[in-house]
Amino acid sequence: MAYKVFSNGDALTGSELNTYLMNQSVMVFASATARTAALPSPSEGMVTYLEDTNVLYLWTGATWQNIVSVSGTGNILINSNFVVNQRSYTSGTSLSTGAYGVDRWKATSNNSSMTFTYSVNGYPVTINSGGSFAQVIEQTNIPGSGSYTLSWSGTATGRVYNSGSTAPSYAASPVTVTLDGTANVVVEFEATGGTKTLEKVQLEKGTSATNWRLQSNGFEAELAKCQRYYIRYNAGSSGYGKVAQGFALGSNSVAFGFPVPVEMRTVASSVDYSTIGNWRAYDNVSEKTGSSFSLDTASTTKFINVELVGVGSATTSRPYFLRAFNDTAAYIGFSAEL
Amino acid sequence: MIFEEITNETDGSTHIVVDLGNGAFKSFPADPANPEYAAFLESINDNTNEAE
Numbered sequence: 001m002a003y004k005v006f007s008n009g010d011a012l013t014g015s016e017l018n019t020y021l022m023n024q025s026v027m028v029f030a031s032a033t034a035r036t037a038a039l040p041s042p043s044e045g046m047v048t049y050l051e052d053t054n055v056l057y058l059w060t061g062a063t064w065q066n067i068v069s070v071s072g073t074g075n076i077l078i079n080s081n082f083v084v085n086q087r088s089y090t091s092g093t094s095l096s097t098g099a100y101g102v103d104r105w106k107a108t109s110n111n112s113s114m115t116f117t118y119s120v121n122g123y124p125v126t127i128n129s130g131g132s133f134a135q136v137i138e139q140t141n142i143p144g145s146g147s148y149t150l151s152w153s154g155t156a157t158g159r160v161y162n163s164g165s166t167a168p169s170y171a172a173s174p175v176t177v178t179l180d181g182t183a184n185v186v187v188e189f190e191a192t193g194g195t196k197t198l199e200k201v202q203l204e205k206g207t208s209a210t211n212w213r214l215q216s217n218g219f220e221a222e223l224a225k226c227q228r229y230y231i232r233y234n235a236g237s238s239g240y241g242k243v244a245q246g247f248a249l250g251s252n253s254v255a256f257g258f259p260v261p262v263e264m265r266t267v268a269s270s271v272d273y274s275t276i277g278n279w280r281a282y283d284n285v286s287e288k289t290g291s292s293f294s295l296d297t298a299s300t301t302k303f304i305n306v307e308l309v310g311v312g313s314a315t316t317s318r319p320y321f322l323r324a325f326n327d328t329a330a331y332i333g334f335s336a337e338l
Numbered sequence: 339m340i341f342e343e344i345t346n347e348t349d350g351s352t353h354i355v356v357d358l359g360n361g362a363f364k365s366f367p368a369d370p371a372n373p374e375y376a377a378f379l380e381s382i383n384d385n386t387n388e389a390e
């Protein structure tokens with residue numbers, strides 16, 4: 001097909017009407033069947049819209065390529081390319097049921113692992129034989145009842161279901177289900193009969209699988225969405241990073257406040273941390289060690305209070321930094337996961 | 339699973355500290371409304387049942 005600039009007074013032939021107008025407009029059909037009947041030999045570049053699925057298609061010369069689902073929601077999954085990894089999950093590490101690897105993806109069977117070669121642009125993962133992983137999507141991010149389609153690349157099998165409901169059987173991509181929007185939704189993948197691969201995971205509203213895309217543009221946006229559910233503070237490359245300020249409640253306890261950059265889903269339900277002896281309450285003169293951290297009941301979704309307990313020799317009401325001590329791997333994290 | 343109970347000095351609340359291995363720990367309030375605590379109890383029960 002070509003493009004022509006008509007001049008006033010030009011005669012319009014039937015051929016020109018077909019090639020310059022008909023074939024280059026968006027043609028609307030009731031269904032793919034109706035389209036095939038009307039266009040048995042489409043021309044490359046034709047665009048059609050199907051009323052039954054509300055999807056735009058482009059004829060590539062070989063196939064009708066889904067351009068974008070008009071009724072679609074984009075990708076509902078967070079960290080669908082596995083790049084956000086606040087917990088520094090190491091490729092191939094075995095996880096127990098419920099333990100998280102890369103952000104938002106948790107093992108749903110014991111001894112599950114993901115093996116991958118990190119790339120900033122995302123990467124395929126290989127799930128070990130017998131392993132399974134799931135992302136639980138918060139109900140508020142499910143845009144109402146209707147059909148939803150889960151799609152992915154790779155050999156893993158997947159399923160989608162309301163949390164708390166009976167899980168359906170796993171199937172190959174794509175999987176279309178009906179969700180009612182009344183519960184959190186589980187997207188789960190497994191590897192049976194050998195290792196299986198998984199890449200470019202997408203859950204979207206509608207009955208068609210569109211081209212994969214991240215839910216958000218940019219790593220920082222995906223990271224922020226993950227931090228609604230979990231946030232980790234690291235010591236950094238110096239090994240002496242200061243991550244919070246606080247003051248001593250008494251000789252045995254120093255409280256620290258973490259004003260989180262993203263409001264968490266709920267008040268943090270747990271705190272996880274590296275070697276406790278390498279975290280210190282520091283008053284710019286001396287270091288105080290404790291025996292553990294515990295969440296303070298005064299925490300909110302925007303401000304986490306955590307206490308270093310078992311200190312023994314803190315000075316009441318004195319301000320302290322919480323800092324790592326010669327430990328580049330030191331971390332403290334807070335979870336509001338589903 | 340290795341764990342211990344501790345008491346928060348400020349409010350007297352009870353917290354569970356679980357040893358995650360490799361020097362890492364997880365701590366959470368022993369509150370029945372806390373999903374971490376519920377999962378912990380379930381895990382303890384599963385381990386007990388398996389031992390039996």
